[in-house]
Amino acid sequence: MYIKQLELTNFKSFGGTTVIPLLPGFTVISGPNGSGKSNLLDALLFALGLAGSKGMRAERLPDLVNHSQTRRGHSVIETRVTVTFALDAETEWRVTRRLRVTKQGTYTSTYAVNDQPCTLNELHDQLQAFCIYPQGYNVVLQGDVTSIISMNAKARREIIDELAGVADFDRKIAQAREKLDTVKEREERFRIVEQELIQQRDRLQRDRLQAEKYQALRLELQEREQWLLVRQWQAHEAQKAQLQAQIQTLQKEQVERQVQLQQKAREIETAAVTLEQLNQQVKALGEEEYLRLQAALADLHAQQRQCQRQQTAYQQQQEQLGRQLQQQQAQYHRQQLQQQQLAEALEQQQGDRPPLVQAVATSQATLDALRQQAQELNTAAQAWFQEHSQRRQRIDALIHELEPSRSELSRLQERSQQLRQRQEELQQAATTLEAQQLELQDALTTAAAAVKQEEQQLQTLAQQLATAQQQLSLVEETYQRLEREQRQKQRELDQLEARQQAVQESQGSFATRLILGADLPGVLGLVAQLGQVEPRYQLALEIAAGARLGNIVVADDSVAAAAIAILKRERAGRATFLPLNKMARPKPLPPISLEGCVDYALNLVTFEPQYAPIFAYVFGSTLVFESLEAARQYLGQYRMVTLEGDLLEPSGAMTGGSYSRTNTLRFGQGVTPQESAEVQQVRDRLGELERLLDRLLQERTQKQGRVNDLSQALSEARQSHRDRQRQWEQLQQQQQHLNRQQADLSRQQQHISQELTAAETELAHLEARLPELEAELAAERLALNALEANPSHQQWQHLQEQLQAQEKIHADHVAALQAVDQALGDRHRQLEQLARDLQQIAQEMQRLRQAQQETLYQQQALDQTLGDLTMQIQSTQTALSELDARLGQLRSDRDRQDYQLRQYQKDYQQLEWQYQKAMDTLTTLQTQLQELSAIEAPPLPQPLPEVPTDLSLSDIQQQCQALEKRLRAMEPVNMLAIQEFEETQGRLNELQEKLAVLAAERTEILLRIENFTTLRHQSFREAFDAVNANFQTIFATLSDGDGYLQLESPEDPFAGGLNLVAHPKGKPVQRLASMSGGEKSLTALSFIFALQRYRPSPFYAFDEVDMFLDGANVERLAKMIQQQSQEAQFIVVSLRRPMIEAAQRTIGVTQARGQHTQVIGLDLTAHH
Secondary structure (H helix, E strand, C coil), X not given: CEEEEEEEEEECCEEEEEEEECCCCEEEEECCCCCCCHHHHHHHHHHHCCCCXXXXXXXXXXXXXXXXXXXXXXXXXXXEEEEEEECCCCCEEEEEEEEEEECXXXXXXXXXXXXXXXXXXXXXXXXXXXXXXXXXXXXXXXXXXXXXXXXXXXXXHHHHHHHHCHHXXXXXXXXXXXXXXXXXXXXXXXXXXXXXXXXXXXXXXXXXXXXXXXXXXXXXXXXXHHHHHHHHHHHHHHHXXXXXXXXXXXXXXXXXXXXXXXXXXXXXXXXXXXXXXXXXXXXXXXXXXXXXXHHHHHHHHHHHHHHHHHHXXXXXXXXXXXXXXXXXXXXXXXXXXXXXXXXXXXXXXXXXXXXXXXXHHHHHHHHHHHHHHHHHHHHHCHHXXXXXXXXXXXXXXXXHHHHHHHHHHHHHXXXXXXXXXXXXXXXXXXXXXXXXXXHHHHHHHHHHHHHHHHHHXXXXXXXXXXXXXXXXXXXXXXXXXXXXXXXXXXXXXXXXHHHHXXXXXXXXXXXXXXXXXXXXXXXXXXXXXXXXXXXXXXXXXXXXXXXXXXXXXXCCHHHHHHHHHHHHHHCCCCCCEEECCCCCCCCCCCCCCCCXXXXXXXXXXXXXXXXXXXXXXXXXXXXXXXXXXXXXXXXXXXCEEECCCCEECCCCCEXXXXXXXXXXXCCCCCCCHHHHHHHHHXXXXXXXXXXXXXXXXHHHHHHHHXXXXXXXXXXXHHHHHHHHHHHHHHHHHHHHHHHHHHHHHHHHHHHHHHHHHHHHHXXXXXXXXXXXHHHHHHHHHHHHHHHHCCHHHHHHHHHHHHHHHHHHHHHHHHHHHHHXXXXXXXXXXXXXXXXXXXXXXHHHHHHHHHHHHHHHHHHHHHHHHHHXXXXXXXXXXXXXXXXXXXXXXXXXXXXXXXXXXXXXXXXXXXXXXXXXXXXXXXXXXHHXXXXXXXXXXXXXXXXXXXXXXXXXXXXXXXXXXXXXXXXXXXXXXXXXXXXXXXXXXXXXHHHXXXXXXXXXXXXXXXXXXXXXXXXXXXXXXXXXXXXXXXXXHHHHHHHCCEXXXXXXXXXXXXXXXXXXXXXXXXXXXXXXXXXXHHHHHHHHHHHHHHHHHHCCCCXXXXXXXXXXXXXXXHHHHHHHHHHHCCXXXXXXXXXXXXXXXXXXXXXXXXXXXXXXXXXXXXXXXXXX
C-alpha cells in the first residue's frame, strides 16, 4: 500500500486543482523557502485528519483556503484535498476532505472515503486497519523533532505507553474499578441492612422468649385440663371393672389360644416359605442354571469349532503356501537346470563354430576359382554369359535374401511366443502387485488419517499448553508483584505504627492518653499539638516550655472537672488542665533589643488567636538567645533559653548539657485523623493483598497442575505421534518398494510390448515378403534352365554345374554358420530371460516364506485360544456334573418339607375350632359391656396422658385456676415473634450469603484489576524493549556511536519518565539535554525511526528533519531512509543535496511572485 496520488484544490498556496502523482520508494520534495513544499505534507495531515489547524501552521481552518479565493468575494469558498492510496495493482482507496467557508467566517468540514461520507472517527478506524495512526509518527513535521527534544521525560514515556496500548488496559482497569465501586456500594448497603436485621433479630429474640414462656404455660394448662378429664373418666370406668374382669379372663385365654394359632401360622408360613425356596432352588437348578451352563457349554463348543475351522483354514493355507513354495522351488530348480543345459549347449555350439568358419572360407575360395574359370569362358560367349551371369547373380541374391529371411521368420515366431508367455507372467505379477498396492493404500490412508488426527490433537494440546503457560506466567508475575507490594505495604505499616507509637508515647503519661482517647467533648488537645514552630527554634522552645507541653487544653473548667473525675474513677494518675475560660489574658510584652537575642519565645510560636492565653502561660516572658555566651551577659535579669537548649533562670540557675529527644513531646506532633485514615488504608490494602495472594496461590496451584497435565498429555501425544509416524513411514517405504516393483514390471511390460510389436511387425513383413521372393526365385530358375539348355555351351554348362555344386556346398556351409550364430544368439537371450525369471521366482519364494511365517504365528495364537476354550469346556462340564448331584439332594429335602407342612396345617385346624368356640362366649359378655358403656362420657385426649397417682380431682382443679391467673398476668404477648424471628434469621442468613458472594466477586474484580495491571506492565515492557533495541541499532547506524533508552523508574515505569542516553563517537555518555543541536536532532530522529520500526506503516512523510544536521549526518540519514524505503513509501521535504541525491525521484516546488505554487517531477533513477 502506498500513496498513489495527491490532489489539492485551492489549498493554501496551491490555486486551482493540482494533481501530484506519487510512486513507491523514496521521494524528495524540494524548493525555495516559502514556495509551499511543506504545504504538501499539510495537505496529507488535512485530508487524513491527523492534525488540527495549529499542526498545519494555521490559526484557524479557514486560513487553509487559498488567499485568491478569499479576495474574489464568493459567498462560499471551498478547499478540497484527495489522497489516493494504491492497495494493490488494481484496487485504489481514496480519502477526500472538503472545507467550506462562508463570508461570516463559519465553516463546515466533511470527510469521504471512496466518495462515501464518513465521520472523523470512522476514518481513523479505517486508517488504523492500514496501520496509519492519528497519534503515530507517519508525518513528522519540523516541530515534532523539536518537541521530542523539548518534552519532559514523562511525556516521552507516554509515547511508549501509546505504542504499547496502555490506554486500553487503563480503560479496562477503570471499568473494573467502576464495577468494584458498584460492588462495594452494594456491599455497604447490605451491611447497613445486615445491622438493621441483627437489631431486629435481637429484639424479636426477646419477644420470642416471652412468647415461648407464654406458650409453655398454655401447654401446661391444657395438660392439667386433660388430667381433669382423665380423672372424671376413671371414675366412670370404675363401674365397668367387674364386667371387664370376666371379659379379661376369657380374653386372656383367647389370647393364649391366639398366640398358639399365630405360632402355628408362623410355623406353617415358615414351612411354606422353606418349601417354596426348595421348589425355587430345584427349579432354578433344574432349569435356569442348568440351561445357562448348557448354553455356555454350547457357546464354548461353537467357539471351539470356529477356532478349529480357522485352524484347518490356516493349515490349508500353510499347506497351500507350502505347495506354492515347492512349486516355486521346483520351477526354480527346473529353471536352474535349463539354465545349466543352455550354458552347456552354448559352450558346445561355441566350439562348433570355428570349423564352420574354416569350411566357409575354404568353400568360398573354391567358388572364387570356379567363378574365375567361368569368367574366362564368358569371354567367348559374352552375351550368353552375361545373361547367364545376371540370372545366376539374381538367383544367388534371391537365395542370399531368402535363406536368412526364413531363418529370421522361424526365430521371430519362436521369440513372439516367448514374449507372449512372458507378457502373461508379467500381467499376473502386476495383478498381484495391484492387489497388494490397494491393501497397502488402504493401510496408508488409515495411517495418514490417524497421523493427521494426532497432529491436530498435538496442535490443540500445544495451543492449550501455551495458553495455560501464559495464564500461569500471568498469575506468577501478578503474585510476585503483589508480594512485593505486600512487603512494601507491610514496611509502610510498620513505619506508620512505629510513628503512631512514638506519638502516643510522646503524648505524655497514661492519664494524658486516657483523656485524649476518651472522646470527651471540650478536650482541645495538648499544648504541643496546638502550636507550630520553625525547626531551628524547636529545641529552644521545647526546653523553655518544659513539662507544660504536656498540659491538656480544654474549653472550660467543667470539662476539666469531668476529666479529673474520669482519672479518679480509672485511677489513671494525674494531669494538668488549662481551661480557656479561666486563663488570664496575656499582657503586652515590652520591646526588647539585646545583643544575641532572637525574640520572645512567645513570638516564635505560631498558634490560633484563641490559644494566646495558653502559650502566654507556658512561655511567659522567656527570651531566646542565639548562644550561651550572649545570654550569660543578662543572667539573673531574664528567663532565657539558647538555641542549643541551655536554660538560664532569673534566680541565676543554669541548666544545660547533652539533650536526648527520645520519648519527649515536640511541637506539631499528635495522632491526626489523616494519619489514622492512612494506617487504616494501608491495613485495608494489606487485607486485600492477603486475599488476592491466597486466591492467586490457589490459581497458581490449579494452573500449575493444568500445565503439568497438559505437558504430560502433550508428551504422550508426541510419543504416540512418533510411533504412528514411524508406522506411516514404514508403510510408505513398503509402498515405495511396491511402486518400484510395479515400475520395474511396467518397464518390463513396456519393453516386452515394444519388442513384441517390433517382432510381430517384422514377422508380418517377412510373411508377406517370402512368397514374393520364392515366386521370383522360381521364375529366375526357369529362365536359367532354358538358357542352359543350349547344346553349344556344354562345356560352360559343365562348369556351371561344378559352380552350382560348389555354390551349394558354400551355401550349406554359410547356412550352417548362420544357424550356429542364430542358435548362439537365441541361447544368450534365453539365458538372460532365465536369469530374470530366476530373480522373480526368488522374490516370490521370499514372499511365500514370509506368508508362511505369519500364518505360523496366527496358528500359534489360535492354538493358545483353543487351549483356553478346552479348559473352559472342562470347567463347565464339571459344573454341570456337580449341579446334577445337588439337584437330587434338593428334591429329597423338598418331599420331607411337604409332609411336615401338611402336619402343621392339621394342628392349626384343631386349634382354630377351639378358638371359635370360646369367641362365642366372649361375644355374649362384650354385648353386656356395650350396654353399660352406652352412657356418654366426656371426650378424652388422644393419646391418653399419664396422671400422677398422688393428685386428686380437687388438686388438679386448683392447679388449673392458678395457671389461668398467670396467663392473664402475662398478656398481651406477641405470639408472632417466634415466626418473625425465624423469618428474620432466614433473611439474615440469605443476606450474609449474598455478602459472601459479593466478597468473592470483589476479590475476583480485584484479581482482574491486578491481572490487567500485570498485562499493562508486560505490554509496556515488550514495547519498551523492542523500541530500545531498535533505537540502539538505528542510533549506532546514524552516529557511529551507541545509545539506549533509560527509564527513570525501572521497577515502576509509570512512576517516572523516559530519557534518551547517547554516546556519540569520541564523546562521553550524555543525556539529551546536554547534547548539541545536531546531536539532539540525530538522537530524536533515531527515536522516531525506532518508534516507526516497532509499529510500521505503509508511508512516512518528513518535513525538513535534516535542517540541523551537518553534511555527513545528512548522508547517514538519507542512507537510512533509502534502506527504510524498501519496506515503506517515504516522502521527505528537504533542501539538502545528500538527501536529494539519495532519493529515487524529486518533486520540485516553486512559486512565482504573486502566483500559485507549481510542481514538477524528476525521476532520478536513470540519472543515478
